[in-house]
Amino acid sequence: MMLIEETAVPETALPVAQFKAHLRLGTGFSDDDVQDAVLTSFLRAAIASIEARTGKVLIERIFSWELVAWRTGYGQALPVAPVKAIEDVVLRHMSGSEEIADPAHFRLEKDTHRPRLMPVGTVLPPVPSGGAVVVRFRAGMGAVWGDLPADLGQAVLLLAAHYYEYRADTALGGGCMPFGVTSLIERYRTVRMLGGGVM
Structure with missing residues (x-):
């Protein structure tokens, strides 16, 4: 079995402005967008990680x-x-x-x-x-960020912020995810039965 993502999450669906506010980054400067590529990569990584943990696709x-x-x-x-x-x-x-x-x-x-x-x-x-x-x-749960349940949207921001804050740290254990994130996504996790069978 092989699952392939044929289309990626569009840039317009990523909450870069909300993420900047979450990180309390300064605004109103001429170079406001200098970190956008980095922030986008952390958002994509957080989305992918939460999707892998829950089996739920966030953005359509x-x-x-x-x-x-x-x-x-x-x-x-x-x-x-x-x-x-x-x-x-x-x-x-x-x-x-x-x-x-x-x-x-x-x-x-x-x-x-x-x-x-x-x-x-x-x-x-x-x-x-x-x-x-x-x-x-x-x-997917929706085509745009606003379609997501509030708890999943918050989980993505928390995890992306964790990646941002610890971007130079290589000592974290495998599978490390902040408690706040795991508690927010817990109700979305799928209980696997019968080896992924039809039930």
Whole structure:
């Protein structure tokens, strides 16, 4: 299985001004934007880290997920949430040729934690022998920063500020995340059952 982020979080969706206010950086100077690239990189890192911890996509974008087989033809759990729409399902043959599966044969079952690709009828379109299936979907809590729940938005700012303050420190332990951040994201974390199965 391989999950690929096809589109990145757009620059316009990043709360650089809010982050500057959070850090209490000075404003009104001619070089106000001199640190924007650095601040943007910390915001992107914080978003990626929180998404990895929660399994939730914050800012809407498109992903592709390649599988060599369905876990079960009666429904396949998707790797992240929330999923807004299935763009397409591509069946890739061993020869390299591809065909787009008929969208009348599957549907999206939306869920806060474990959205699923479900068959319309008996089973999902069969994966070609020796080939793969690529599911392209649009996922995210919203297209702009203001669409995020307040606690997740605050968690991103706190974590990005942590990265900014400790940007020269290499002594922090692996997986280190401030307590304030972990408490804010705890309710969004997905409990994994059945090895990522359909339930």
